[in-house]
Amino acid sequence: MAGANERTERNAINGTAADEGLASSLSQSELDRRMRRRGEESRWWWIVPTLYIIVLLLPIYWLINMSFKTNEEILNSLTLYPHAPTIANYVTIFTQKAWYSGYINSITYVVMNMVISVSVALPAAYAFSRYRFLGDKHLFFWLLTNRMAPPAVFALPFFQLYSAFGLIDTHIAVALAHCLFNVPLAVWILEGFMSGVPKEIDETAYIDGYSFPRFFVKIFMPLIASGIGVACFFCFMFSWVELLIARTLTTTDAKPIAATMTRTVSASGMDWGLLAAAGVLTLIPGALVIWFVRNYIAKGFALGRV
Amino acid sequence: MDKTWNNKAWFLVLPVLVLVAFTAVIPLMTVVNYSVQDTFGNNVFTWAGTEWFEELLSSSRFWEAMVRNLIFSFIILAIEVPLGIFIALNMPKKGWGVPVCLVLMSLPLLIPWNVVGTIWQVFGRSDIGLMGYYLNAIGIDYNYVQDPFDAWVTIIIMDVWHWTSLVVLLCYAGLVSIPDAFYQAAKIDGASRWAVFRYIQLPKMQRVLLIAVLLRFMDSFMIYTEPFVVTGGGPGNSTTFLSIDLVKTALGQFDLGPAAAMSLVYFLIILLLSWVFYTVMTNYDAER
Numbered sequence: 001m002a003g004a005n006e007r008t009e010r011n012a013i014n015g016t017a018a019d020e021g022l023a024s025s026l027s028q029s030e031l032d033r034r035m036r037r038r039g040e041e042s043r044w045w046w047i048v049p050t051l052y053i054i055v056l057l058l059p060i061y062w063l064i065n066m067s068f069k070t071n072e073e074i075l076n077s078l079t080l081y082p083h084a085p086t087i088a089n090y091v092t093i094f095t096q097k098a099w100y101s102g103y104i105n106s107i108t109y110v111v112m113n114m115v116i117s118v119s120v121a122l123p124a125a126y127a128f129s130r131y132r133f134l135g136d137k138h139l140f141f142w143l144l145t146n147r148m149a150p151p152a153v154f155a156l157p158f159f160q161l162y163s164a165f166g167l168i169d170t171h172i173a174v175a176l177a178h179c180l181f182n183v184p185l186a187v188w189i190l191e192g193f194m195s196g197v198p199k200e201i202d203e204t205a206y207i208d209g210y211s212f213p214r215f216f217v218k219i220f221m222p223l224i225a226s227g228i229g230v231a232c233f234f235c236f237m238f239s240w241v242e243l244l245i246a247r248t249l250t251t252t253d254a255k256p257i258a259a260t261m262t263r264t265v266s267a268s269g270m271d272w273g274l275l276a277a278a279g280v281l282t283l284i285p286g287a288l289v290i291w292f293v294r295n296y297i298a299k300g301f302a303l304g305r306v
Numbered sequence: 307m308d309k310t311w312n313n314k315a316w317f318l319v320l321p322v323l324v325l326v327a328f329t330a331v332i333p334l335m336t337v338v339n340y341s342v343q344d345t346f347g348n349n350v351f352t353w354a355g356t357e358w359f360e361e362l363l364s365s366s367r368f369w370e371a372m373v374r375n376l377i378f379s380f381i382i383l384a385i386e387v388p389l390g391i392f393i394a395l396n397m398p399k400k401g402w403g404v405p406v407c408l409v410l411m412s413l414p415l416l417i418p419w420n421v422v423g424t425i426w427q428v429f430g431r432s433d434i435g436l437m438g439y440y441l442n443a444i445g446i447d448y449n450y451v452q453d454p455f456d457a458w459v460t461i462i463i464m465d466v467w468h469w470t471s472l473v474v475l476l477c478y479a480g481l482v483s484i485p486d487a488f489y490q491a492a493k494i495d496g497a498s499r500w501a502v503f504r505y506i507q508l509p510k511m512q513r514v515l516l517i518a519v520l521l522r523f524m525d526s527f528m529i530y531t532e533p534f535v536v537t538g539g540g541p542g543n544s545t546t547f548l549s550i551d552l553v554k555t556a557l558g559q560f561d562l563g564p565a566a567a568m569s570l571v572y573f574l575i576i577l578l579l580s581w582v583f584y585t586v587m588t589n590y591d592a593e594r
Contacts, residue, residue, distance in 0.1 A: 045396060045398060046398070046403065047396075048392070048393055048396035049398070049403070049407050049411075052393050052474075053407070053410045053411065055467070056410065056411065056414055056467065057410070058429075058436070059425045059426065059429045059436075059437075059467065060413065060414075060417075060425065062425070062428065062429050062435070062436050063424075063425050063428065063429075066428065066434075074434050078433075078434065078439050116325070120321040120322050120325055121322060123321065124318055124319045124321065126318060127315035127316075127318035128319075130309060131309055131310055131311070132310065132311045132312070133312060133314075133315040133316055133319075134313055134316070137588075139319065139323075140584075141580070141581070141584045143322070143326065144580050144583070144584055145576070145577055145580045146326060146329075146330050148524050148528075148576050149330070149573060149576060150527075150528030150530070150548075150549055150552075150572060150573070150576060151528070151530065151549075152528065152530055152548075152550075152556075152569075153337070153569040153572055153573050154330075154333050154334075155552075155553055155556060155557060156337070156340075156562070156565055156566070156569065157333030157334070157336040157337050157569075158333055159557070160333075160336055161332060161336065176325075176329055177329060179325055179326070180330055183322055183326055183329075184326070187322060237416055240418060241416070241417070241418040241419050242419070243418065243419055243420045244549075244553070248557065258418050258420045258421070261420060261421070261424065272428065272434060275424060275428075276424075276428065279424050279425065282417070282421050283416075283417055283421070286413070286416030286417065287416070290409050290412055290413070290416060291409055294405050294408045294409050294412070297408065297412050297475055298475040298478065298479035298514075299479070301415065301472050301475060301476070301521070302476055302514065302517045302518075302521070303517075305517055305587065306476060306479045306480070306514055
């Protein structure tokens with residue numbers, strides 16, 4: 001596979017060299033003109049990305065805008081920016097237990113899920129990236145089906161199962177339930193990163209007398225540190241954005257912020273400012289850490305397949 | 307890479323196996339169990355055979371939800387994929403613009419799904435939302451709460467807003483893997499912009515596009531939270547997709563049998579799609 005690629009590349013380079021003679025017979029200005037005509041040197045490249053980003057940010061801006069308004073301002077006049085900015089909505093969230101405990105609950109089960117998912121996925125991903133074993137392909141496929149399974153299918157049986165174990169309304173219940181899609185995701189992402197580490201490193205370490213656990217922790221894990229970080233990020237993210245299962249498995253003590261928000265929506269007198277402020281606060285974790293994974297974000301969303 | 311044959315690797319996979327068995331296999335068995343039984347409460351179950359499946363497959367409600375879901379998936383694929391390719395082609399290739407674009411464009415992907423719903427619920431309202439207000443101000447009668455067509459438009463725009471960035475990111479990842487030599491050769495041959503796209507960029511993006519299409523199809527096929535928050539499946543049943551219908555039956559009405567039968571049929575469809583995804587990906591890897 002690599003060979004074929006290299007060959008085409010070399011051909012392309014040879015082609016370039018061969019055409020160089022032809023190119024030099026063209027006048028320099030003619031060549032410049034041709035190069036400019038090609039899209040990416042255009043001075044206007046930024047128009048499309050900028051327009052797209054503006055469209056993306058507009059609804060988000062509207063939410064932030066609303067979160068700083070009073071309900072009278074929201075309902076009585078449509079203003080493009082808060083004329084009488086207030087942080088009352090945020091103060092409500094940070095002082096009322098019903099609100100801020102939602103955030104604490106969410107973060108608790110998300111972190112638990114992240115730790116469980118990544119720690120069980122690490123050895124499994126190593127096995128998939130290094131060895132062939134009985135049924136490996138079927139197993140890998142089976143994991144994929146769990147990532148693709150609609151949460152709606154599992155809502156009812158999860159409720160029954162966790163009731164039977166007396167786990168309803170605990171953080172660990174949600175953390176375990178989210179493993180359904182996060183463990184396969186972590187395995188797929190980590191397998192992608194591990195396959196990029198040459199196998200010779202393993203072999204050398206074994207010859208040097210490292211045992212498997214020691215090699216794995218001391219040598220291998222530092223090598224795929226970025227992969228582990230990316231896997232953690234995506235487990236965090238997908239557990240953070242999920243609502244259906246988290247809402248089904250909790251009633252009060254472990255209720256996530258997402259469910260707290262839905263409750264407000266269904267209440268008769270809508271407190272739009274408060275809802276917007278709660279929404280804005282849920283954007284923050286993603287917005288904070290996205291910078292660190294910017295180069296791997298495509299890989300993560302593509303299940304490590306890019 | 308050559309992999310050695312080693313069945314001891316099973317021990318490394320064991321933790322995952324146990325965990326996923328608990329979170330996936332046991333619940334699935336419960337569903338199978340319910341799908342062939344009838345209950346009148348009090349934990350008294352009677353054998354119902356394939357009754358629920360027959361009822362489900364002959365109910366117009368199920369098929370309508372299915373058709374709605376398929377139409378929805380095809381519309382958003384038809385919009386998101388070409389739009390995503392177009393934007394990816396116009397992304398900067400180097401310099402400070404790259405990280406800025408990547409980070410800003412991924413923002414919608416990281417928003418909790420119910421907040422995405424909330425954002426658009428607010429944004430589209432004709433009294434307090436920017437979009438709804440100005441659409442009505444310029445004379446378009448837009449009200450997603452009452453008009454099924456407007457509800458569809460809102461949900462489609464919301465999904466495009468939410469997920470087009472995924473297609474952009476994947477295509478961009480494919481594009482940056484193209485060596486400069488390819489472009490230089492094309493320049494010297496005086497290839498047109500279209501020719502560069504058709505013969506250099508598109509073939510190189512094939513694999514990531516495949517991932518993007520399959521992921522978008524499957525995820526849109528099981529969409530729940532966003533339309534649930536925005537329209538709640540309404541007006542009427544016009545935006546009731548399979549997931550929404552299923553949750554209504556399972557947790558709203560607690561009709562265990564029908565809900566379980568529906569879960570299984572739904573899951574089998576997804577299983578089939580995943581199999582297509584997996585086969586296509588592994589064949590593609592083998593060819594390269």
